[in-house]
Amino acid sequence: MRLVTAAEMRAIDRHAIETVGMPSLVLMENAGLKVLFTLEKCLGGLKGKRFTIICGKGNNGGDGLVVARHLHNNHLPLHVFLVYPPEELSAEARANLSILRQSGHQPIVMSGTDDLERLRIALEFSDCVIDALYGTGFSGEIEGYPREVVAIANEANLRRVAIDVPSGLAATTGHVAQTTFQAHLTVTLGAPKIGLFLYPGRDYAGEVWVADIGLPPTSFEAVPAEHALLTREVAASLLPLRPDHGHKGTFGHVLLLAGSQEYQGAGVLATYGALRxxxxxxxxxxxxxxxxxxxCDILPDVIVRTFDEAEGGFALSADEVRGFSGVYHALVAGPGWGKGRARQLSLQALLEHWPGGLVLDADALNVFTEGTARGPDPHNLVLTPHLGEMSRLLGRPVAAIQADPIGAAREFVARRPCVLVLKAAVTVVVGPDGHAFLCSRPNAGLARGGAGDLLAGLIGGLLAQGLGGLRAALLGVFLHAEAGALARAELGAEAMTISEVASLLPRAFLRLRQGEPASGPGTI
Known part of the structure; x- marks a missing residue:
């Protein structure tokens, strides 16, 4: 599913209006109707419900006024609050305000403390408040009177719904104002906005539904797609073929170079991912x-091969690495390596002399430097750093990475072309061309040692089956998240272990093969 920035959405809208010739009032009418349909679906019908709508001065406010008109026309109890005077409204919002008034409903134009109290009372007797204050053009802080309005809406004990994005949430970055509308449901218009799926914005968006407002495909095609949400449908399209007449050689051979005296279990956990x-x-x-x-016990399905040791870890030679060709189809290096000069030289040998698919994780990333050899085809080189490792790779604070994970991932890929999997609560996968995918399936149960080892082995095993680096990374990230979700549902986030997550990978595969229900936002 395509994700858009605020600027991309504006460009798509502009193309539809100026090039295709769709009137902006038609798009606004479509938006309001789709919000209404979504409310009917998600609230279990509209009959008997009471609504309060808070409208701003831009087109987001105009969308809210369309919703208000249709609620009024259907004889549903309704209060509409305008936070700005009518003369400040956009042309389209002003037109819909006039239509609403001519239809018989008079919004309250807010201006002082008495109106804030009127809002509190209206919310007290409402079942749902609709936020149509600020849209995708917002960034920064909500100040003054509008801030008080949002704070009052957040305090009310009722269903909170945002149109397009919650007021106070930056549509591109997910950054939020100090006071941001806390939605239970967001009906985003035209296409889902990136900020709804990144933290901290994700915490304010609630359940996300995407409303098709009639923008033509040519308008989307006119603006290059640079971001996508990793959904079940995307992951299912990446599954490798599994012909029944195949044999073990058909499905590839992966070598996991993992473990040291300090971290013996890392390699074993990585094998769990590769085996599954x-x-x-x-x-x-x-x-x-x-x-x-x-x-640690190694499963009997795993072949064990030993290598010379130095400083308690690997000491691979160029000749050994060259000998891997023709035997293995993909390599995983780094889990549990530890630190030391021998590891640096081992990594150098892998990058210089291994031509196939390569996953670098954990300690291999800690010895990965700007001076390290270029290595294999960047389309088959997968790096899997967490935020701390990404901080070291870029030489920037973790907070800076968290503030712009997509930008950080793209910056690194521009320096060192590869497939980058930036692991976090929301994982970002960036291919060599800079296209970014988000896996927005946070799970506190995966916040424990060994989760990265399991993922590295899983991606390595998919690489060995002939998937390219980006496809293997995306499928591996999704399956890892899916198995984690299954473990959390059955065992709880506190006590689930990574070994148990590994045991649920077969079920995650099966769900994907059998076409379980969609995992992304709802559409209407």
Whole structure:
């Protein structure tokens, strides 16, 4: 599902109005009607419900006035509050204000403390408040009188619905004002906005529905798509073929170079992901000393191969790496490596002499530097940093990465072309061309050690089956999130373990193969 920035949405609207010739009042009418239809669906019908609508001066306010007219025409109890004087309204909003008045409903034009009290009383006797104050053009802070209006709406004990984006939420970044409308439901217009799926905005959007307001496909095509939401439909389209006449060689061989004396379990957890990826053969490579003293059980499905050890970890030579060609189809390196000069040289050997798919995770990222060799085709090189690792890779504070995760991921990919998986509550996947995908399925149960090892093994196993780096990363991220959601539903976020998440990957695959219900926003 395509996601848009505020600027992209404006460009799409402008193309529809100026090039295609769609009147802006028609789009506003469509928007109001679709909001009404969504309310009817999500509120279990409109009959018997009482509404308060808070309108601003822009086209978002105009959308709210259209909703108000249709509620009034259907004889539903209604209060409309204008936060700005009529002369300040946009032309389209002013036109719909006139129609509403001519239809017999007189909005309250707010101006002082008495009107704030009238709003409180109206909300006390309403079932739903609709926020049509600020739209996608908003950024910064809500100040003065409008801030008091939003605060009063947030205090009310009723259903809160936002049109397009909650007032106070920046549509492109997800940043929020100190006082932001706290929606239970957001009906976003035309296309979903990125900020509804990024934190902290995600916490204010509630359930998101996308309203088709009649914008023509040519208008969307006129504005290049640069962002997408990773939904079940997208993930299902990436599933590799699984012919029944295939054999273990058909489905690829992945080598996991993982583990050290300090972190013995990392490689074992990575094998759990690789085994459940569908790969035909999974080999766990271990430093010889680690293999001899391993305290974790390795599943019997896994082949074990030992390598020379230095400083308690890997010491791979160029000749060893060259020998991987023709034996393995994809490599995973980094989980549980630890630090040291031998690891740096091992990574250098992999990047210089391994031509196939390569996933770099954890400690491999910590020794990855600007001076490191370019390595394999960037379309088959997948890096999977978390926020702290991304901070070290870019030399910027974690807070700066959190404030603009898409920008940070794109900045790194521009420097070092690859497929980048920036792991966080909302995971960002950016391909070598800079196109960004969001997996907005936060799960506190995955906030524990080993989650990244499992994901790295899963992506590596998908790479081994012939998927390109971006496809493997997207499918792996979705399946990991899906299995995490299943574990949370069955076990709870507090006590679920990563091993249990791994055990639910088969069910996640099955749900995807069998076409379970859509995972993205609803559409109407």
């Amino acid at each position: 990826s569908g790969a035909g053969l999974v080999t766990l490579g271990l430093p010889r000393g680690v293999a001899e003293r391993l305290r």
